[in-house]
Amino acid sequence: MIDLHLHTTASDGRLAPAALVERVAAAGVTVMAVTDHDTVGGLGEAIRAARQHGIRFVPGIEITAVEDARDVHVLGYFFDRRNAGLATFLDAQRADRRRRITEIAARLAALGIRIDADALIAERAGRSIGRPVIAAALVRDGHVASIAEAFDKYLATGAAAFVPRSGAPAREVVRVIRDAGGVASIAHPGLHRDPELLNRIAAGPDDVDAIEVFHTEHDEDTTARLLAFAEARGLLVTGGSDFHGDDAGRTVGLGRIALPDAWFARLADRFAS
Numbered sequence: 001m002i003d004l005h006l007h008t009t010a011s012d013g014r015l016a017p018a019a020l021v022e023r024v025a026a027a028g029v030t031v032m033a034v035t036d037h038d039t040v041g042g043l044g045e046a047i048r049a050a051r052q053h054g055i056r057f058v059p060g061i062e063i064t065a066v067e068d069a070r071d072v073h074v075l076g077y078f079f080d081r082r083n084a085g086l087a088t089f090l091d092a093q094r095a096d097r098r099r100r101i102t103e104i105a106a107r108l109a110a111l112g113i114r115i116d117a118d119a120l121i122a123e124r125a126g127r128s129i130g131r132p133v134i135a136a137a138l139v140r141d142g143h144v145a146s147i148a149e150a151f152d153k154y155l156a157t158g159a160a161a162f163v164p165r166s167g168a169p170a171r172e173v174v175r176v177i178r179d180a181g182g183v184a185s186i187a188h189p190g191l192h193r194d195p196e197l198l199n200r201i202a203a204g205p206d207d208v209d210a211i212e213v214f215h216t217e218h219d220e221d222t223t224a225r226l227l228a229f230a231e232a233r234g235l236l237v238t239g240g241s242d243f244h245g246d247d248a249g250r251t252v253g254l255g256r257i258a259l260p261d262a263w264f265a266r267l268a269d270r271f272a273s
């Protein structure tokens, strides 16, 4: 079973890389990619653990691009994880994440809610930070009852303490991944609010190499529609569970959502070194 979309504690996953590898091995995964948000920090530990479990490991990343002020997740695979251009780009992405956390805390302060952004940022030194960290602090301090409520009330797009992200468009993110020797895939297009977005950013192989067709939150119709889209546009296909941990949502896909072997072979034939 091939799962090319997995998160660790290097970003917003619950399991450290070695523990994630244990978990996915137990679920029957034989080829895996770790795709943390805007960091390759989990890859080294995951590679060593995968080797011990006899799992084929593909280096991965999930980079947040911005299109029309909305987040678009772009997956990368088979790149050189030590590529300097990629490292510089990811450093800037994580710096912007810290800026955003600080600004969200300022908005919360204006609403009378005090969150120590500097402490949260310090706790996550070397890893990428995101809104879930603020959500957890809001739950911990009793301001809301759940992560979901934290997003609904304060953190989601348009909510009371929402701060937009600034960042590169998908085209630029695709270029960074390709320049590092990798293949770029638009993550979970079935979750895009704007159905026209995919036409703009994935019209064909000039724009991006692949789209993610198989994903925990794609129903049967969506999967079929995206597969037809990829085939019509001459795009490659990726897929994975997007597992973040057993208590983190999107849990049902692990061991169930897989990239079919034939699609993986096409990717690997072109991009694996």
Ligand code: AMP
Pocket: 012, 037, 129, 130, 131, 132, 147, 148, 151, 152, 156
């Ligand atoms: P950020 O990277 O700071 O934009 O945060 C995005 C992350 O927040 C996503 O990867 C999800 O894990 C999480 N997230 C986004 N919206 C929600 C929501 N409504 N409820 C819970 N978690 C969410």
Ligand code: FE
Pocket: 007, 012, 037, 244
């Ligand atoms: Fe995530």
Ligand code: FE
Pocket: 062, 073, 187, 188
């Ligand atoms: Fe994503």
Ligand code: ZN
Pocket: 005, 007, 035, 062, 242
């Ligand atoms: Zn993901």
